[in-house]
Structure formats: structure tokens, C-alpha cells
């Protein structure tokens with residue numbers, strides 16, 4: 001008689017693998033969920049609506065608002081770490097959760113510098129980090145005095161809440177500034193002014209850091225902006241002197257450590273014509289400038305963010321090709337008649353090496369609804385291909401006039 005094999009089969013114990021809670025159900029949570037699947041983990045999201053991008057794909061959805069402490073509590077129960085797909089959760093709620101034993105990563109004392117643009121600037125100034133001239137604006141007179149000293153137009157920003165060009169204005173004269181400042185202050189929006197920098201281009205230095213203190217940097221990338229919003233990312237940034245790239249990476253690593261950041265962080269930078277690097281904004285979460293790494297780096301930002309908030313060792317950030325170009329698929333001014341599925345079909349036929357990421361979002365003008373990654377050897381060719389693919393997916397029009405019916 002044979003005795004049962006001594007090797008006992010064990011069913012996969014999903015409870016032994018960590019659940020991470022992400023507050024916010026947008027595309028960043030959706031792509032973090034993809035990474036969680038690969039790691040055998042689960043991502044629970046607090047989403048506002050059942051059809052939010054991440055809520056569509058995870059069975060662990062808590063519906064609620066990030067301003068509601070009870071909803072945050074419900075989403076946090078039993079998870080190993082609580083993290084974010086946007087930076088808008090009130091820090092007092094996070095302090096309350098921490099007091100109840102929730103592991104919040106990044107912690108509120110770090111996150112505050114990504115939430116509050118004025119506190120971030122005060123902190124960076126204190127750390128001696130180069131930033132554009134700025135001031136708090138509590139009256140039209142503050143704005144006028146700043147513009148007189150630093151020139152028109154200047155940049156007016158909401159201290160909290162804006163992203164992708166929302167909450168940012170560029171008044172050209174006193175009449176324009178007066179109208180915006182009066183209106184915003186009347187609506188309870190805190191404001192700051194910043195000098196408009198003559199820039200050569202925008203860069204982003206992304207890093208991830210774990211609570212243990214391990215940190216890793218991806219190569220510095222160029223972010224091409226259109227209408228106040230990231231359109232294209234070139235990884236690594238071309239024609240950037242090695243010393244400058246190293247300076248940017250070192251700055252991002254230093255900031256992550258000095259501010260106590262955990263998880264992914266993007267440091268958005270201005271490169272001036274004289275080659276100076278100035279910090280523009282900080283994001284403490286996966287960021288559009290890191291999407292290239294999903295296909296173009298050994299470890300992408302979504303996996304790295306999970307590893308970091310769970311205090312695992314971090315993955316290699318090594319690029320997998322000489323250049324990777326990411327192009328955002330933005331909602332067109334008018335939704336094309338051709339369905340998204342048919343657009344995808346044609347794209348697949350024409351550009352088989354395009355790596356497509358669609359977010360499951362409704363098409364609204366300029367809304368980020370997906371992105372394309374292309375890996376290549378030649379930066380210009382790779383960029384053209386990525387932009388052509390993304391434009392096709394947005395508009396159902398080939399920028400080079402190609403017509404699939406006649407080829």
C-alpha cells in the first residue's frame with residue numbers, strides 16, 4: 001500500500017499575502033493593482049464611484065470619499081499599509097488613522113509637502129534647494145507687488161488641490177490678476193505667486209524610498225508639456241550631461257530622505273537655459289513621468305511603490321532599452337466616431353510593438369485616458385512612433401496621413 005506523498009500540497013493562502021489599501025480609484029490605483037496581481041498581493045481601493053478606473057478591476061472596493069474619516073477607516077481595516085493615488089486626503093484624518101494603528105505610507109508629515117505648495121516651498125528654501133522666487137498671496141496688493149518685483153506675467157497657483165494645469169493661472173497684467181485673485185480668495189482658495197521661469201525644458205527625477213530607508217532612483221526623464229499638462233515623456237532625458245543627471249537624482253534622493261517620504265516620489269524640475277535645475281512640484285505617489293517604466297524599466301513605479309510602502313527591498317530601476325518614450329492618450333475635443341476597440345485593433349495592426357495602457361475612463365477633452373510606451377534605439381524615431389500611436393488612439397487620425405483602407 002502506498003502512503004500518501006510526504007509532500008503536502010498547500011493551497012495558496014491569500015490571507016498570508018498583504019493587502020494594501022490605496023485611497024483613490026483613478027488610473028494610478030488601477031495600474032498599482034496590476035503590479036499587486038503580479039506580486040500575489042491584493043489592492044483594496046477607496047473609490048468614489050463603482051466605475052472609477054481601479055474600482056472596475058479590483059474586487060476589494062470600498063465606496064466613499066477621501067474626506068470622510070469613516071470611509072477611510074473602513075478601507076483601512078486589515079490592510080498592511082495605506083497609501084494614495086492622489087494627494088488630497090486631509091492630514092488630520094491620517095493622524096487619526098495612525099493613532100488607531102493604521103500604517104500610513106507616506107506618512108502625513110511628509111505628504112503635507114506634496115499637498116501644500118506653500119509649505120513645500122518654505123521647506124525647500126530652508127533646505128537650500130533651488131526654487132523659483134515665490135510668495136504667499138492674501139490680497140491683490142500681494143500679487144501686484146510680486147509681479148512688479150519679478151515681472152509680468154507671473155504664475156499664480158492655488159496652494160492646495162490643483163493638478164494638470166487646474167489651479168494654475170498666468171495673469172498678464174494687473175486687471176487679469178485682480179479678477180483671478182479676488183474671485184479665488186472669495187471662494188476660500190489660498191494662493192501663492194511664483195516667478196515665471198524662462199526654461200529650456202522640464203525634467204522629472206523619480207525615486208522610491210522605503211520606511212527602512214532604502215531608496216532607488218530611475219534615470220531622469222524629460223517631460224514634454226502641452227496646455228499645462230504632461231503629453232510625452234522621454235526616458236532617459238536626452239542631451240543631459242551626466243553630471244546634471246546625477247545632480248537631479250541626488251537631489252530627489254536627498255529630498256525623499258529629508259522629508260521622510262515613503263513610496264514613489266516625483267520631483268518635477270525646470271532646466272533653465274543656463275543649465276540650472278529648479279524644483280517645480282513634488283508628487284508623493286506614482287506619477288505620469290514614471291509610466292514609461294512599466295515597460296521600459298526592470299522595475300516600474302507601480303511595483304516599486306508597493307515594495308516601498310510594504311518595506312520590501314526595492315527592485316532594480318535599470319532601463320530595458322536605450323530609450324523609452326511614453327505618450328499620453330488624451331481625450332479629444334470631439335469623441336471620434338470609431339470605437340476605442342476598433343482604434344486599438346488598427347493600432348495593433350500598424351504598430352505591433354506599441355505597449356498600450358488604457359484606463360477604462362470616459363473620453364473627455366484633454367483627460368488622460370491611457371498611454372502608449374515604445375522602446376527603441378533612436379530617440380526621434382521612437383518619439384514619433386509613440387506620439388503617432390497616442391494621437392491615433394485619441395483622434396482616430398494618423399498624423400502621417402496613413403489610411404488603412406488604401407494600404
Ligand code: AIR
Nearest residue numbers: 024025026027028029085086163367
Ligand atoms: N492623478 C492624481 N494626481 C494626479 C493624477 N494624474 C490620477 C489619479 C486620480 C486620477 O488621476 O489616479 O485618481 C483622476 O483623474 P481624472 O481624469 O478623473 O481627473
